[in-house]
Amino acid sequence: MRDEAMTDERFLRHLDAYGASPERWPSELRAGAEAALARSPALRAAVDEAMSFDRLLAGSPPAVEDARIDRLLSAVGAGARAVPQDGLMLLLLGRMPRRTVAGFCAALLALGWLTGGWLAGTLPAPIQAPRGQELALLHDDVVTLFDGDSQ
Structure with a gap:
C-alpha cells in the first residue's frame, strides 16, 4: 500500500503505536500520515488528544494532599475490617x-x-x-x- 493512501483506521492504529510526535513515527509512514491529517479534521482531533496524553505522561505526577491519602487509607481500612477475613x-x-x-x-x-x-x-x-x-x-x-x- 502506498504511503499517500493511508486510511483513517490505519492512521489511528499507528497513532496508538507511535504517539503524536512525528519524530517517533517511521520515516516511510510520515508522508502518508501528513496527507491523512491534511484531509481529515477527525484525525487532527485525535492527534491533539494524543498530544495531551503524551504531555500528561511526560509531566510529573500531580501532588496529592496528605489528608486525601488519610481519607483513602481510612476508607480502605474500614472496608477491610467490615469483611470477615479468611x-x-x-x-x-x-x-x-x-x-x-x-x-x-x-x-x-x-x-x-x-x-x-x-x-x-x-x-x-x-x-x-x-x-x-x-x-x-x-x-x-x-x-x-x-x-x-x-x-
Whole structure:
C-alpha cells in the first residue's frame, strides 16, 4: 500500500503505536500520515488528544494532599475490617464474630504462656504430688514421680 493512501483506521492504529510526535513515527509512514491529517479534521482531533496524553505522561505526577491519602487509607481500612477475613481461624472455627475470635486467641495465648511457665519451672505446677511421693527430675525435660522403691 502506498504511503499517500493511508486510511483513517490505519492512521489511528499507528497513532496508538507511535504517539503524536512525528519524530517517533517511521520515516516511510510520515508522508502518508501528513496527507491523512491534511484531509481529515477527525484525525487532527485525535492527534491533539494524543498530544495531551503524551504531555500528561511526560509531566510529573500531580501532588496529592496528605489528608486525601488519610481519607483513602481510612476508607480502605474500614472496608477491610467490615469483611470477615479468611484464614486459619476460619478453617478451624468457621465464621464467628471478631470479638469471639479475639477472645479465643487471647485464651490460647494465655494457656500457652502458663504451660510454658510450668514446663520451664518459673510457675508452680498446678497439680500437687500425692502424699508420700516426691517429684524427681531425671532429665531436664522429664518430670517423674519417685516414691523411694527400687522397682
